[in-house]
Amino acid sequence: MEQLDNDRLVWMFTQMLRIREFEERVKRTFEEHPGVIRGHTHLADGAEASIVGSLATMKPGDQMMATYRCHGYPIALGTDTKTIMAEIYGRKDGLCGGYGGSMHLVDPGRGFLGTSGIVGQGIPQATGVAFAAQLRKQGQVVLSFFGDGASKQGAFHESLNLASLWKLPVVYVMENNNYNVSTRSEQEDANAANGEPLSVKATAYSMPGVTVDGGDPVAVYEAVGAAADRARAGDGPTLVESKVYRLSAHGNIIAPPGVPLHYPEHEAITTFGNREEYEAALRGDPVPRFRARLVEQGVLDPARADEIAKEVTDEMDGAVQFALDSPFPEPDAAARQDYVYA
Amino acid sequence: MAREIPYIAAVQEAIRVEMERDPTVVFYGQDVAPSDEDPLVQAFGRERVRVSPISETAEIGMAVGLALAGYRPVVELLMAEFMLVAMNQVVNEAPRLRYMSGGQVKVPAVFKAGYGFTAGWAGQHTGSIYGMFMGFPGLKIALPATPADAKGLMAAAIRDDNPVCYLINYLMVLEHGDVPEGEYVVPFGEAAVRREGSDVTIVATGWTVGRALEAAETLAKEGINAEVIDPRTLNPLDTATILSSVEKTGRLVIADQGTRHGGASAVIAAEVAEHGFGSLKAPIAQVTALDVTVPYSEPMEAYVLPNEEKIALSVRQVLGEAPVAA
Numbered sequence: 001m002e003q004l005d006n007d008r009l010v011w012m013f014t015q016m017l018r019i020r021e022f023e024e025r026v027k028r029t030f031e032e033h034p035g036v037i038r039g040h041t042h043l044a045d046g047a048e049a050s051i052v053g054s055l056a057t058m059k060p061g062d063q064m065m066a067t068y069r070c071h072g073y074p075i076a077l078g079t080d081t082k083t084i085m086a087e088i089y090g091r092k093d094g095l096c097g098g099y100g101g102s103m104h105l106v107d108p109g110r111g112f113l114g115t116s117g118i119v120g121q122g123i124p125q126a127t128g129v130a131f132a133a134q135l136r137k138q139g140q141v142v143l144s145f146f147g148d149g150a151s152k153q154g155a156f157h158e159s160l161n162l163a164s165l166w167k168l169p170v171v172y173v174m175e176n177n178n179y180n181v182s183t184r185s186e187q188e189d190a191n192a193a194n195g196e197p198l199s200v201k202a203t204a205y206s207m208p209g210v211t212v213d214g215g216d217p218v219a220v221y222e223a224v225g226a227a228a229d230r231a232r233a234g235d236g237p238t239l240v241e242s243k244v245y246r247l248s249a250h251g252n253i254i255a256p257p258g259v260p261l262h263y264p265e266h267e268a269i270t271t272f273g274n275r276e277e278y279e280a281a282l283r284g285d286p287v288p289r290f291r292a293r294l295v296e297q298g299v300l301d302p303a304r305a306d307e308i309a310k311e312v313t314d315e316m317d318g319a320v321q322f323a324l325d326s327p328f329p330e331p332d333a334a335a336r337q338d339y340v341y342a
Numbered sequence: 343m344a345r346e347i348p349y350i351a352a353v354q355e356a357i358r359v360e361m362e363r364d365p366t367v368v369f370y371g372q373d374v375a376p377s378d379e380d381p382l383v384q385a386f387g388r389e390r391v392r393v394s395p396i397s398e399t400a401e402i403g404m405a406v407g408l409a410l411a412g413y414r415p416v417v418e419l420l421m422a423e424f425m426l427v428a429m430n431q432v433v434n435e436a437p438r439l440r441y442m443s444g445g446q447v448k449v450p451a452v453f454k455a456g457y458g459f460t461a462g463w464a465g466q467h468t469g470s471i472y473g474m475f476m477g478f479p480g481l482k483i484a485l486p487a488t489p490a491d492a493k494g495l496m497a498a499a500i501r502d503d504n505p506v507c508y509l510i511n512y513l514m515v516l517e518h519g520d521v522p523e524g525e526y527v528v529p530f531g532e533a534a535v536r537r538e539g540s541d542v543t544i545v546a547t548g549w550t551v552g553r554a555l556e557a558a559e560t561l562a563k564e565g566i567n568a569e570v571i572d573p574r575t576l577n578p579l580d581t582a583t584i585l586s587s588v589e590k591t592g593r594l595v596i597a598d599q600g601t602r603h604g605g606a607s608a609v610i611a612a613e614v615a616e617h618g619f620g621s622l623k624a625p626i627a628q629v630t631a632l633d634v635t636v637p638y639s640e641p642m643e644a645y646v647l648p649n650e651e652k653i654a655l656s657v658r659q660v661l662g663e664a665p666v667a668a
Contacts, residue, residue, distance in 0.1 A: 063411065097444030104442040113410045114439055114447065121430055124400040128407020128415075135368065135389055135413065158400030165395070339441045340479050342448035342503035 001057065001225030004218060006299045012056055012217050013290055013300065014308050016048035019072040020287050021316045022081055023248070026071065026088060026102075030252060030262045033324065036089050037261065040254065041102040044072035046215075046247035047175055049286040052076050053220025054143055054173050054242070057228045063111040063133070064143040065126040068103035070115045073145070077110040081315060082322040091326035098329045099339065120146060120153030123172070127159040130170035130237075141228045142170045148198055148241075149180035152188060160205040160239065167236035171227040174198060174239065175214060177246040182267040202239035214242035215286035245281035344490075344522045350515035352489040353454075354382075356496035357416060359525055361386050364414065367500055370394050371401060371418025371454070398428035405451040406436050406505075414450050414500055421467050422457035422509055436505035437480025452499045452506050458549055458599045459512035460647055464638040470548070470598070470631065473605035475507050476576055482506040482530060483576040487551040489519035491574055494528025502530065511548045511599075531578030535587070539569035542593040542657050545584055545610055546570060550597040550629075550648055557653040568657060576606050584610065585618045592623035593660045597653050602630040627656040 004012070023043040029036055044051060051072040058064070058077075066073050074084055079095060087094030088102045095105055106114040113129055116122035126144030133140035150156050151174060163170050176198055178185045185192035191200050202209025208230070212223040220242055227238035249270070252261045264270055268277040294300035347355070361367045361382070370392035375383045382391045394401050398419065405415040419425055425432050436449050458470045475483050482504055486492040492510065499506040536551060537558050546554035551572045558568040569587050573580055588594050594614055598607040607628045614626060632646040658664035 065407070095444075096442060096446065099444040100442040106439075106443045106446055108410075108443075108446055113407075114443065116435060118430055118434065121399075121403065121435060124403020124431070125407035125410065125435070127400065128404030128409075129411045130407070131368075131404055132408050132411035132413050154397075155399045155403060158395070158397035159403070161395060162397060162400050162404070166392070336445070339445040341482075342440055342445075342450070 001222070001229055004056075004221060008056070009294055009299050012052050013294055013305075014312070015052045015076040016217065016287050016290060017309060017312045018081070018315065019044055019048045019051060019075050021312045022071060022075055022084070022319070025085070025316045025320050027248065027263050029320070030260070034260050036324070037102070037252075038090060039101060040251045041088065042069035042251045043248045044069055046177070046281070046286070047244040048072060049217040049290060050173070050175055050214035050220050050242040050244050053217035054145070054224045056217070056221050057225040058111065058143065059141070061111075061138060061140045062142065063113055063129050063140065064145065065113050065122045065129065066115045066145040067119070067122055067147060067150070068115055068117045069147070070103065070105045074105055074107050074110065074112050077107065077112055079107045079110060079112070081319040085319040085323035086326045089323040089326070090328065091323055092329045093322070093326040097333070120150035120155040122146060123150060123153075123155050123159045127163050127168060127170055130163065130168035131166070133169050134166070139232050140169065141231045143173055143224070144170055145173050145175060148174060148176040148178065148185055148189070150174070151198055151201055160202070160207065160237065163237040164205040164207045167234060169231035169234070170237045171224055171231055172237060172239045173224060174241045175244050176241050177244050179246065179250065179267055181250045182271040184272070197241055199239055199241035207237050207239060209239040209241065211241040211243065214244035215284060215289065217286070217290060245284070247281065247285065344520040346518045347489060347521050348515065349486070349489040349492045349517050349519070350510070352493035352521045353496055353510060355521070356493040356500070356526070358382065358385065360497055360500040361390065363525065364500070366412060367414045367416065368408065369416045369418070372396055372420055374418045398424050399431060402428040402431040402453060403435070405453070406431060406439070406449055409449040409451040409505070410439070410447055416452040416454055416500060419453055419455040421459075422455040422471050423466055423469055425453060425455060425507070426471070432507070433475065433478040433481060437478050440504075441480060448503045449505050450503045452496075452508050454508045454510070456510045456512040460599070460636055460643055461513060462638060462640065462643070465635040468636040470600035472507065472509055472576060473600045473609070476606060476609055480504060481577065484508045484530065485548045485574065485576060486510070487514070487548050487572050487574070489517065489521045490526070491528050491534070493521050494526050495530070495574065497525065497527045498530050501527065513549050528574065530575045531580050532574065533580035533583040534572045534574055535569065535583070536572050537568065537570040539567040539591065541567045541591055542569070542595060542660060543584070543587040543591045544568050544570045544595045544597060544653065544657065546572060546597040547576070547599070547606060549599050550653070553648065553650045554597050554653055556650040557657065560650065560654050561657055566657060566661060573610075579610070579613070581613045581617065584614060588614055588618045589621040592621055594622065595627045595629060595653060595656045595660060597629045597648050599631055599648060601633045602628055603633055605630060624660040624662070627660050629653050629656050
């Protein structure tokens with residue numbers, strides 16, 4: 001794994017800020033432009049450090065797959081945020097032409113092979129991508145992102161068994177935000193209920209399991225990087241449990257057409273009445289935390305940090321405006337048979 | 343050069359030929375080549391021919407991933423019902439990813455399984471469950487009814503850029519027939535006219551193709567000239583060939599080993615009712631399995647299945663030459 005130099009650290013901070021600002025804009029869209037976003041969106045705010053620390057390990061040719069909570073990955077991989085926002089707004093210029101929406105972003109040219117909207121179902125697919133990488137013998141590594149809830153799916157267990165058995169070059173990155181929508185991990189996970197980290201699940205499949213502070217991008221980079229090195233060397237998969245705190249609710253409210261959508265408060269508050277848990281998470285917010293650390297270490301000048309923030313704000317202003325200005329697809333584009341069948 | 347080989351050997355031959363011509367084809371599944379002496383392992387090595395655990399979700403999900411990454415996996419699933427364990431991957435992932443991506447990705451994967459093993463396998467290993475797959479745009483379905491088609495449709499399935507459920511009828515695996523050597527591809531969406539006739543069209547799938555041909559021979563002795571059409575693939579479905587046959591004969595009997603409600607037969611009947619109504623001189627008749635779970639005991643199993651006699655009776659009925667039961 002390569003050492004993170006100052007430029008790379010600032011790049012990481014910038015990507016974290018871009019993801020945060022993008023997600024804030026998605027959230028604000030519900031108030032500023034009611035009706036523009038339909039269905040269900042899931043935000044990555046709180047997981048920026050984990051996403052960026054993980055993706056920073058990728059080398060050219062490496063690939064990744066994720067879940068319906070997928071806005072952050074393509075932002076860090078370099079997909080134009082204009083097209084991501086336009087996709088979320090259902091527009092013709094969207095990344096997927098309006099066919100996929102918030103939950104189904106994909107940018108294969110940048111190594112992002114897709115998501116599943118169904119919990120855990122992207123894990124075997126990422127494992128298959130790693131099978132392909134093993135056959136191709138070009139040293140590629142695949143990152144498979146999923147949440148803590150997915151680790152109760154058979155898809156997770158079947159995949160880890162196979163990947164370990166066949167020594168596939170894959171790193172399983174479990175973003176553990178401690179909530180399955182509104183159910184807490186200790187209510188549905190035997191390891192969590194017994195005070196164990198979820199990374200112990202790796203033991204059953206004879207692979208390393210590590211738990212890392214997902215709010216620290218450097219710690220995530222080192223953990224995922226070590227796992228990627230191991231995978232690249234042909235030694236097989238690793239389970240990395242990255243502990244994050246989701247700073248928004250699971251998603252916007254679920255409601256039939258005509259009811260204005262919005263983001264409710266976090267489930268710690270709405271379901272469990274535990275405002276202090278949420279406030280503590282806000283105090284530990286990874287984005288300002290990383291900024292303060294880089295400034296303190298002399299890596300990042302505060303004035304430069306403000307400039308970056310301004311650039312990011314401008315970028316996301318542009319993304320929102322682009323998406324608003326983009327036309328809707330022609331309705332009959334829905335019948336394109338070349339998209340149904342290759 | 344064609345020579346006679348069994349249906350099951352024709353399937354294996356297609357996989358072998360396609361693996362020889364395309365290094366991106368991989369073959370794995372439960373009980374696939376556990377021994378290193380297996381001819382496919384000998385020919386292509388352990389990298390491309392693997393035995394996998396009983397993990398359908400991972401096996402099929404990995405095929406989706408392999409396909410997204412540029413390979414052409416063939417997954418051995420043994421029994422069509424085993425796909426039900428991983429239904430999300432088969433119907434909600436593989437066929438939807440291309441569309442949802444706005445055409446950015448493709449998923450060329452073959453899900454190979456047997457079906458219709460109505461030979462005392464009771465309720466959970468005998469189903470002809472392909473009808474449900476017809477409700478998922480993007481998912482192709484091949485039902486070879488001859489050894490030659492078993493080879494040619496498998497080759498087409500592997501070369502296809504979309505997910506394909508390639509379904510072997512387990513009652514037919516030892517049936518012999520002429521199969522071309524070397525590369526041989528039967529294109530999807532082209533029905534085969536197995537027997538030409540002018541009085542009635544029998545559309546039959548898989549194992550019922552043979553039953554329909556037997557019925558047609560019996561009927562010929564009665565002066566009834568039946569045309570037998572085998573769609574070969576249910577998606578794409580060659581409705582044009584079926585409609586033009588019905589236009590000629592004016593009558594349609596559909597024979598299918600699956601159940602009726604929501605099944606392949608119902609879809610074909612609806613296509614003809616909607617687009618060929620003007621040609622019909624009699625109501626469409628469907629000869630399907632009864633809408634029950636396949637029972638174990640032999641007389642009951644035989645009772646629920648379509649057969650030569652039931653097909654012949656339906657033909658006589660649509661021709662007005664036998665009473666229709668109330």
